[in-house]
Amino acid sequence: MDKETVFSVQNVTMDFQISGKTFFSKKRTLRALNDVSFDLYKGESLAVVGESGCGKSTLCRIAMRFYKPTSGQMIYHDGSVHSFKGEALRTYRQKVQMIFQDPFSSLNPLHSIYYHLKRPLQLYHKLKGKELKEKMDEALEMVGLVPPEEQGRKNPHQLSGGQKQRAFLARIMAIGADIIFADEPTSMLDVSIRLGVLNLMNKLKREMGKSFLYITHDIATARYFSDRIIVLYSGHMVEWGDVDEVVKHPVHPYTKLLISAAPDPERETLAKLEVRDDVEKEVTMWTPESRGCPFRNRCPVAESRCADDFPEAVEVKPNQFVRCIHAKEWKTENNAASEKPERNQPVS
Numbered sequence: 001m002d003k004e005t006v007f008s009v010q011n012v013t014m015d016f017q018i019s020g021k022t023f024f025s026k027k028r029t030l031r032a033l034n035d036v037s038f039d040l041y042k043g044e045s046l047a048v049v050g051e052s053g054c055g056k057s058t059l060c061r062i063a064m065r066f067y068k069p070t071s072g073q074m075i076y077h078d079g080s081v082h083s084f085k086g087e088a089l090r091t092y093r094q095k096v097q098m099i100f101q102d103p104f105s106s107l108n109p110l111h112s113i114y115y116h117l118k119r120p121l122q123l124y125h126k127l128k129g130k131e132l133k134e135k136m137d138e139a140l141e142m143v144g145l146v147p148p149e150e151q152g153r154k155n156p157h158q159l160s161g162g163q164k165q166r167a168f169l170a171r172i173m174a175i176g177a178d179i180i181f182a183d184e185p186t187s188m189l190d191v192s193i194r195l196g197v198l199n200l201m202n203k204l205k206r207e208m209g210k211s212f213l214y215i216t217h218d219i220a221t222a223r224y225f226s227d228r229i230i231v232l233y234s235g236h237m238v239e240w241g242d243v244d245e246v247v248k249h250p251v252h253p254y255t256k257l258l259i260s261a262a263p264d265p266e267r268e269t270l271a272k273l274e275v276r277d278d279v280e281k282e283v284t285m286w287t288p289e290s291r292g293c294p295f296r297n298r299c300p301v302a303e304s305r306c307a308d309d310f311p312e313a314v315e316v317k318p319n320q321f322v323r324c325i326h327a328k329e330w331k332t333e334n335n336a337a338s339e340k341p342e343r344n345q346p347v348s
């Protein structure tokens with residue numbers, strides 16, 4: 001069955017003007033995202049992973065219209081997100097929502113949980129009286145805040161971090177969102193509570209067909225919750241595809257590095273891959289004038305040609321794409337290995 005695209009990111013590039021190192025130095029341009037493109041499908045979770053500063057949150061902020069991209073566009077229902085006005089903008093603000101990292105600042109401490117649910121149900125669905133109360137309780141039950149009568153009357157400070165994220169998800173459901181940009185929604189929660197929130201998002205995805213763009217630096221939760229994954233490095237998509245394939249058989253040296261840094265008992269055999277220690281380990285600041293592969297200064301297999309151009313994407317396996325000069329060689333080797341007949345198998 002064909003997948004239904006509900007949101008598209010098309011060649012998005014985002015530049016920021018930043019101050020120089022001293023008061024008198026000239027402003028510089030930082031390229032936070034470089035030519036980023038992908039589709040988000042109905043009822044899927046697409047993880048965006050990468051280390052701090054790689055541009056994950058910028059992607060969310062553009063989708064929320066906090067920033068306008070320098071070039072490229074985001075598409076929702078055939079319309080460019082930054083061109084929406086009037087009714088189209090109102091619908092977009094209803095259907096596309098964001099859940100934040102910090103559950104402590106996402107709810108108004110002065111108002112009850114019922115209040116947070118009542119407002120969107122009145123505004124977007126024109127509900128009142130008994131029907132309004134039933135819908136609020138339904139939303140609380142859906143996210144596991146029970147009994148709803150008791151939980152709904154509480155103020156945010158009376159809830160734990162995990163319960164606050166559940167209350168915020170109940171609000172998003174009450175608004176009627178279909179697409180949720182989740183920016184590290186569990187990173188500030190205790191490990192024991194994280195799983196519950198991820199399971200709840202899984203339920204919203206599976207049972208209600210909600211789509212999630214799941215921003216994280218944690219490969220383990222990305223694999224647990226997501227269907228596909230994009231690995232970002234310094235604003236560039238370096239590898240993307242089905243999450244199991246990318247995590248089990250990473251091809252880009254940066255993906256290998258990320259995965260080798262995450263503990264996983266199943267993956268004892270993966271060779272540990274170190275960054276080069278003869279060069280700077282910090283992420284190089286990317287500017288509109290920068291050329292080549294952004295990872296080359298840390299890459300153990302870099303060659304001089306890596307400074308020329310950022311390589312084209314190569315589909316190394318069905319649904320797994322890599323941008324690295326070695327991707328074609330890897331693809332050839334991999335295909336040769338898979339074409340080799342097994343011993344004792346008749347060749348037809």
Ligand SMILES: Nc1ncnc2c1ncn2[C@@H]1O[C@H](COP(=O)(O)OP(=O)(O)OP(=O)(O)O)[C@@H](O)[C@H]1O
Binds near residue numbers: 018052059217
């Ligand atoms: N408004 C801004 N002005 C200038 N630079 C910015 C702005 N917003 C983000 N940046 C820069 O853009 C780059 C990407 O930032 P972003 O917050 O998207 O990264 P991130 O991957 O989400 O990091 P983290 O995981 O630490 O939140 C960083 O170098 C950041 O300093």
